[in-house]
Amino acid sequence: MRYQGYTGKYLEVDLTTGRIETRPVEDKLAETYLGANGFGTRLLWERVGPEVDPLSPENIIVFATGPLNGTLMPNSGRMEVITKSPLTGIYGDSNAGGFLGPELKFAGVDFVVFSGRAAAPVYLRIEDGRAELRDARHLWGKDTFETEELIQKELRDPGIKVACIGPAGENLVRYACIQATMSRSFGRVGGGAVMGSKNLKALAVRGFGPVRIADPEKFYEVATRSHFGIRGNDIYPAVSRYGTPGIVSIMNGIGRFPTKNFQLGGYDQADKINAEALREQYFVKDVACYGCPVACDKIYRVDEGPYAGTEVRSFEYETLGGYGASILNPRLDSIIKAGDLCDRLGLDVISVSRAISFAMELYDRGILKKEAFDGLNPVWGNIEDALELTRRIAYKQGIGALLSQGVRRAAAEIGHGADHYAMEVKGQEIASQDGRAQQSMGLAHVTSSRGADHLKGFPTIDETGYPTEARRRYGEQYLPDMADPRSTKFKGFLIKDGEDYAAVVDAVGTCKSGGNFVLAQLYWDDVAGAVRYATGMELDADGLKVIGERIVNLQRAYNALHGISRKDDRLPKRLLTEPNYQSTKEGSVCRLEEMLPEYYNLRGWDAENGLPTVARLRQLALDDVVERLGPKLKP
Numbered sequence: 001m002r003y004q005g006y007t008g009k010y011l012e013v014d015l016t017t018g019r020i021e022t023r024p025v026e027d028k029l030a031e032t033y034l035g036a037n038g039f040g041t042r043l044l045w046e047r048v049g050p051e052v053d054p055l056s057p058e059n060i061i062v063f064a065t066g067p068l069n070g071t072l073m074p075n076s077g078r079m080e081v082i083t084k085s086p087l088t089g090i091y092g093d094s095n096a097g098g099f100l101g102p103e104l105k106f107a108g109v110d111f112v113v114f115s116g117r118a119a120a121p122v123y124l125r126i127e128d129g130r131a132e133l134r135d136a137r138h139l140w141g142k143d144t145f146e147t148e149e150l151i152q153k154e155l156r157d158p159g160i161k162v163a164c165i166g167p168a169g170e171n172l173v174r175y176a177c178i179q180a181t182m183s184r185s186f187g188r189v190g191g192g193a194v195m196g197s198k199n200l201k202a203l204a205v206r207g208f209g210p211v212r213i214a215d216p217e218k219f220y221e222v223a224t225r226s227h228f229g230i231r232g233n234d235i236y237p238a239v240s241r242y243g244t245p246g247i248v249s250i251m252n253g254i255g256r257f258p259t260k261n262f263q264l265g266g267y268d269q270a271d272k273i274n275a276e277a278l279r280e281q282y283f284v285k286d287v288a289c290y291g292c293p294v295a296c297d298k299i300y301r302v303d304e305g306p307y308a309g310t311e312v313r314s315f316e317y318e319t320l321g322g323y324g325a326s327i328l329n330p331r332l333d334s335i336i337k338a339g340d341l342c343d344r345l346g347l348d349v350i351s352v353s354r355a356i357s358f359a360m361e362l363y364d365r366g367i368l369k370k371e372a373f374d375g376l377n378p379v380w381g382n383i384e385d386a387l388e389l390t391r392r393i394a395y396k397q398g399i400g401a402l403l404s405q406g407v408r409r410a411a412a413e414i415g416h417g418a419d420h421y422a423m424e425v426k427g428q429e430i431a432s433q434d435g436r437a438q439q440s441m442g443l444a445h446v447t448s449s450r451g452a453d454h455l456k457g458f459p460t461i462d463e464t465g466y467p468t469e470a471r472r473r474y475g476e477q478y479l480p481d482m483a484d485p486r487s488t489k490f491k492g493f494l495i496k497d498g499e500d501y502a503a504v505v506d507a508v509g510t511c512k513s514g515g516n517f518v519l520a521q522l523y524w525d526d527v528a529g530a531v532r533y534a535t536g537m538e539l540d541a542d543g544l545k546v547i548g549e550r551i552v553n554l555q556r557a558y559n560a561l562h563g564i565s566r567k568d569d570r571l572p573k574r575l576l577t578e579p580n581y582q583s584t585k586e587g588s589v590c591r592l593e594e595m596l597p598e599y600y601n602l603r604g605w606d607a608e609n610g611l612p613t614v615a616r617l618r619q620l621a622l623d624d625v626v627e628r629l630g631p632k633l634k635p
């Protein structure tokens with residue numbers, strides 16, 4: 001390969017035959033898709049058609065890095081897993097930090113593609129470019145923490161980086177995640193279930209090679225400038241001190257903290273589960289992903305009470321929202337327990353907690369009867385039974401089997417109007433991000449390529465009003481509306497730009513929280529400079545924008561292959577019709593239709609079918625997409 005920053009090699013692993021091939025990464029692939037999610041999107045498009053069941057051997061699952069992983073750029077430890085999602089049936093990707101991404105690069109591999117299904121459980125060991133499939137029968141049934149420890153012991157290397165599934169993945173829970181190096185999760189789209197369907201228990205990686213840089217001097221300049229910029233950012237101290245739990249009070253204050261399964265936008269006991277309470281009672285120490293100056297990650301430990309001895313890492317805002325406000329539970333120690341349980345079982349904390357709050361609401365409304373819960377009493381606030389439901393979901397026991405399919409499928413099976421309480425978009429459960437209190441968030445949920453998601457468009461500029469960032473990034477002409485969470489004006493523009501930029505941030509292997517969105521410090525020029533000097537590619541901010549757009553458009557095209565169109569870009573009725581009175585006195589709903597036309601227009605997508613036009617696809621050099629989607633497209 002002519003570019004630096006990449007290793008130039010990838011592994012093709014056929015689990016059915018056990019064959020492992022090392023193949024070259026083509027220059028053209030790097031030039032057009034950059035890395036990580038870009039590579040994965042292209043591979044899915046080429047290899048996994050609409051006829052493929054996500055849990056069949058024909059699906060693929062790709063572990064992919066980007067050109068900045070393992071370099072001196074700040075927070076360059078994030079990588080992607082890409083697969084066709086068993087939860088949504090469409091495009092799926094998942095991003096996790098930690099150390100796995102850099103380690104894969106050090107081991108001389110840019111990405112790994114798994115296909116087929118092993119006859120018995122296996123795990124893949126990669127060490128400095130050599131790879132082998134190893135027996136994992138003794139690991140099947142173990143939780144994710146046990147699995148990592150056992151592999152490290154077996155290979156006599158405590159430094160080996162492991163990504164693995166727990167019981168939820170083995171049991172094909174549709175939102176099972178992949179736990180990476182204990183503290184990080186590839187969550188959301190059900191990648192853990194895809195691994196389970198392939199009898200693939202884990203990936204274990206060790207490497208000692210270098211990541212070569214095309215222009216070390218200039219790259220060093222960009223990297224150090226970025227580090228200092230992040231550390232000098234106004235909100236760096238707060239993000240570094242509290243991590244994502246730091247937004248609990250802020251979100252609650254603006255009525256954007258979904259409570260009681262989105263019946264309310266604020267929780268009257270939020271002060272018991274906010275970052276200050278967490279830090280005061282349970283904080284142990286800060287931890288950081290590879291090369292990160294922010295260290296938003298923390299270790300928390302419970303020393304007393306029924307959950308004494310529980311310790312969690314990467315404990316996030318979403319766990320506090322999902323197992324706290326969403327089920328009306330103010331006990332912080334029990335939420336820590338829930339976070340630990342989800343990590344060990346390998347469950348996506350957003351989807352599983354949303355499934356539980358959905359079940360609680362159905363029970364409250366008499367749609368689900370007591371008998372359905374096999375002795376449990378799923379009333380609001382009953383955390384003990386919520387924890388037990390979590391276990392039953394992972395093992396698909398009783399009602400756990402129903403809820404393990406995600407709220408959309410569960411609602412369809414339950415009937416009696418249950419779908420009204422299923423808070424999902426395209427089959428993906430909505431995170432603790434209320435689009436009634438922040439209009440752009442509602443739009444982000446419907447346009448995201450993986451179903452309801454706050455991290456694709458990642459609107460932070462208008463969350464609580466960041467006029468300085470809005471001015472710096474976009475100019476004065478968009479203010480004050482751009483920074484007003486309740487305004488719908490310019491939000492199509494904000495989300496389109498956010499999605500394109502996020503696609504690139506993911507593709508290069510850096511963190512959205514660590515400098516690009518939550519700390520909106522770095523932007524197109526910074527990333528373009530880093531990629532240019534790391535790889536030697538002739539690339540500026542405009543070139544990078546085209547790649548971001550190409551990735552987003554190909555993901556939309558992939559979803560279009562699966563029947564997705566304008567009709568699927570919708571929010572649950574509750575967010576459109578039931579006002580959130582914690583956000584505004586008069587009550588606010590999400591005014592989606594005021595934003596969508598602007599978004600489609602800026603994307604160059606047809607406003608009627610919501611799909612890229614032929615002209616737009618050709619501009620992005622996606623001619624093969626035009627051929628394949630054919631009659632679905634407008635000129």
Ligand code: SF4
Nearest residue numbers: 075289292296511514
């Ligand atoms: S900001 Fe947080 S999640 Fe991002 S790389 Fe740093 S420690 Fe990891």
